[in-house]
Amino acid sequence: MEIKTAQLHPLFCAKGKGIDMRSDNSPEKISALKSILDEFAVYAAPHKVPLTNEEHIAFSSLLGPIARKSAPKISGTGNRLPFDEIVDQSNLDGENKIFQNGDKRLAYKRANRQWHTDMSYRSNRATWSLLSAHVVPPDGGETELADMRAVYDDLPEKMKLSLEGLIAEHCYWHSRVLGGGPEPTSEERATRPPAQHPLVHTHPRSGRKVLYIASHVRGVLGMPQNEAMGLISELLTIATQPKYVFSYKWAVGDVLIWDNLATIHRGTDFDDQRYVRDMRRVTCREH
Ligand code: OGA
Numbered sequence: 001m002e003i004k005t006a007q008l009h010p011l012f013c014a015k016g017k018g019i020d021m022r023s024d025n026s027p028e029k030i031s032a033l034k035s036i037l038d039e040f041a042v043y044a045a046p047h048k049v050p051l052t053n054e055e056h057i058a059f060s061s062l063l064g065p066i067a068r069k070s071a072p073k074i075s076g077t078g079n080r081l082p083f084d085e086i087v088d089q090s091n092l093d094g095e096n097k098i099f100q101n102g103d104k105r106l107a108y109k110r111a112n113r114q115w116h117t118d119m120s121y122r123s124n125r126a127t128w129s130l131l132s133a134h135v136v137p138p139d140g141g142e143t144e145l146a147d148m149r150a151v152y153d154d155l156p157e158k159m160k161l162s163l164e165g166l167i168a169e170h171c172y173w174h175s176r177v178l179g180g181g182p183e184p185t186s187e188e189r190a191t192r193p194p195a196q197h198p199l200v201h202t203h204p205r206s207g208r209k210v211l212y213i214a215s216h217v218r219g220v221l222g223m224p225q226n227e228a229m230g231l232i233s234e235l236l237t238i239a240t241q242p243k244y245v246f247s248y249k250w251a252v253g254d255v256l257i258w259d260n261l262a263t264i265h266r267g268t269d270f271d272d273q274r275y276v277r278d279m280r281r282v283t284c285r286e287h
């Protein structure tokens with residue numbers, strides 16, 4: 001069955017009309033949705049009422065295997081949402097209270113305001129992320145995304161050649177500290193070891209070449225550290241030029257699906273001491 005879409009950006013991002021993730025779960029619908037994602041890389045589905053956690057997990061599991069919490073939580077994190085499949089992206093603690101400035105759990109969340117792709121620090125990479133909006137602030141808090149297929153296509157040939165075969169090392173803690181979070185303890189560090197991935201990969205479904213970088217990158221194999229970080233920063237600057245970026249303005253009930261193997265994204269600022277922003281993510285993985 002066809003899904004009606006409107007394109008939101010000249011390069012990527014589609015918005016669905018009339019898809020309901022509670023009921024539109026036939027294999028035909030899922031396969032049509034995957035085709036849309038292969039073309040547009042990002043898909044927004046508005047719903048009048050946010051999906052329940054169970055509905056969110058059930059729909060996501062139709063797309064592929066789901067990532068579960070692989071590690072004990074960062075110390076002090078209360079379990080607001082008792083589901084291993086859900087990443088709590090809100091600014092709320094286990095008692096539904098706003099994290100106060102200075103709380104390291106908030107500092108680590110704010111690190112998501114750097115450009116990244118989800119879970120690139122795992123060897124089994126994230127495919128689609130499904131982020132569901134339960135409460136949105138009146139101002140700010142958009143999610144920005146960049147099309148890394150178009151970015152790669154536009155790179156000068158010389159640069160494409162120089163990137164060929166390079167392997168980057170991605171580490172969760174690298175981006176947490178870079179984003180203003182505290183140094184992890186060695187126990188925390190051990191819960192999320194780094195992973196290595198090619199800087200350029202061929203998308204397993206669309207066959208398009210993609211630049212695979214993130215603020216998680218802490219080095220490039222065989223390259224001196226300052227040269228490697230200079231390269232990553234140069235590539236991020238190229239990739240996040242306005243022509244590659246779409247900014248998604250949230251409404252309660254929206255579910256935004258993005259392809260982590262084709263895009264990068266970041267959260268944007270909002271007054272997280274004043275307003276609640278309750279976003280919940282389920283993440284599919286490669287295998
Ligand atoms: C995420 C993420 C950004 C945002 O859920 O993976 O990076 O805008 N979110 O909440």
Ligand code: MN
Pocket residue numbers: 112116117118265
């Ligand atoms: Mn993310």
